Amino acid sequence: MTIAEQMRTLAVAARQASRRMATLSTSTKNQLLVTMATSLETHQQWLQQENNKDLERAGQTGMAAAMVDRLTLTSERIVAMADGLREVAALPDPVGEITGMWLRPNGIQVGRQRIPLGVIGIIYESRPNVTADAAGLCLKSGNAVILRGGSEALASNQAIGKLLQQCLAEQGLPEAALQVVTTSDRNAVTALLTLEEQIDLIIPRGGEGLIRFVAEHSRIPVIKHYKGVCHVYVDGEADLTMAEEICLNAKVQRPGVCNAMETLLVHRDSAAVFVPQIVAAMRQAGVEVRGCDKARQLVADLVPATEEDWYAEYLDLILALRVVDDFDQARDHIEAYGSLHTEVIVTTNYQRSRQFLREINSSVVMVNASSRFSDGNQLGLGAEIGISTTKLHSFGPMGLEDLTTRKFVVLGQGQVRP
């Protein structure tokens, strides 16, 4: 079989299995996830043996230390995967929920009911814990899942997949509901991306290169975010102590993630006090600040910011800082350079808070809170399968509900159309 034929066979089996998964009761799905959690913990030693195969290969190829760290399945991480599955088991099941039911003049009753999407493909990079995390969310929402992790984690992903499949089989459920692609051939990805009849949604998780590759080659809908260039705007009327706390948290609490602040916009009325204040605080926290001309008039030794800095997702202890004349300039800046991820206003002015929430159409807009809350868990979705910065289907952090769609149900007593 060619790679393309293998992928088709696998996807056809997933489609078949998805029909069964869609009809499972919540308690069956919860039981499955809890059993999976136990299995990961019980087979911890074997998982680490398999993980060692990947780590040995990584050693031979001279993988960077940070990458090796992400690849390593420590005992703690295996327990965390298991706990993650238990947490998803404890979440409410979105499937079957009727989100509305109304009566038409002719007496037919019309409702909308949540159903699983069907088959979801996850294309991801090195971290093997994604295998269990994504599988848990897809199965709980009644879908079948095809997992294609990075080739550097092949043995680890296969091992996790094998354990989870055994749990499916033990409960009399189709193993094809969860399949790990076991070839490291990149053609497997391109082949999967053409199977629009079998796969309903592709979620790529990883660097911008991977995501662009998937988006460009896919015939299947893709939910994605390329980057997070998140802004904090400190208004002309603001509690500057609060502003400092929010900015520091947004920048340094975990700088390497997509909801960290990358650009700080300061209204000129706050600039004389706040720019020196925040630059000092950021420097103390080890952050390099790059400023516009007006900011550099206030703090002489700032690194000058260039046009590229406004587009940059540093994912590092670097901050771009711009002084703006008014609200409109802040909004225009966010529209021109932003990535539709998360934007924050710090203000004490009611009017302006409303205007920001109304006029900024990024996926998450906040008043007086750290951008670091832009996360499925923090926002209360229970768990996160990904973040979307395109507006179709989902916009922002995605939870279980985003892995479902709604069908119309109609209850009649013989009505026909006149």
Place this chain on the structure above:
Amino acid sequence: MTIAEQMRTLAVAARQASRRMATLSTSTKNQLLVTMATSLETHQQWLQQENNKDLERAGQTGMAAAMVDRLTLTSERIVAMADGLREVAALPDPVGEITGMWLRPNGIQVGRQRIPLGVIGIIYESRPNVTADAAGLCLKSGNAVILRGGSEALASNQAIGKLLQQCLAEQGLPEAALQVVTTSDRNAVTALLTLEEQIDLIIPRGGEGLIRFVAEHSRIPVIKHYKGVCHVYVDGEADLTMAEEICLNAKVQRPGVCNAMETLLVHRDSAAVFVPQIVAAMRQAGVEVRGCDKARQLVADLVPATEEDWYAEYLDLILALRVVDDFDQARDHIEAYGSLHTEVIVTTNYQRSRQFLREINSSVVMVNASSRFSDGNQLGLGAEIGISTTKLHSFGPMGLEDLTTRKFVVLGQGQVRP
């Protein structure tokens, strides 16, 4: 300027205009639509003059009579377009609606608020009324719209577009919020389909060829349905008088549309009575019935159905008829040959009605009602922009709400992440 550059300029202007449209009050949008309706009626004579240019060209190229009919802007149709705009003006505005607002343990309040998608591209075929209908829905939902109709309706579409644009200008709104592509070059479509930064959604409306072309060439999300192979399943326990009425309505009330029945499945327990009954009724209504072997044992002179008949969307007075052994066989048939559009069960059995609603995951599932109700207006969405038979974003008939998405809004008092 090349065609590609023209399309980019147009789309950049649309994106710019969409920012303004997103912030309009409901009353401004309603006023706009009502003004547009009046303008169409006031300029009826001019519209018909422009329409005559298309009709003359159609005459020269020997267009089929049915096509010429669809192209013609009668006085009645112009009034219908205007009324359509007034009806959309009267619908509730989905934009700004908060669909949930909850409190997190740390005191931040999290909500989801409806916002417009941004810029919507409509690619459609001959009927010029789509220009006004689609524009009304897109503008009411706060979006900008790019309309690309068939080249055979170019003069008519341009005329309608011009009137509607004047209404925008008169109210001080950006004309670029509504643009009609004025070239008949097909490269304009392929160029539009690559502008993923400027256009948020493409909705193709027309034949399967157009829709496949758009789906294959688009880098922008597409909402589409290829065809409607709708099934009615008459259960073993059913009111056969009701079943006959529903089947007749579903097949002959308007056979040329996507929610008409194409295949009738009859449980064997009902077959001996119902097959002869429905074949007689269908024949009296001018319908050719093509049957499976079991059906032909009951009505000897039935045309034999072939494998292709089960896949067929006849859009005509032809019906495929199959006798099934049980519920599972009906479900498997629908899964194998269906198009996820609309399926109906006729039954008196409570259990089976529930099973059908649960196990059939087409976009509309009905009990004891005609498939002809599968339509945005009939289901109570107020108006219909299209139908989706893919599950992402929308599934089934789409109304105003489907032209919006939701962003997260977060209200804090200085919270940071620990």
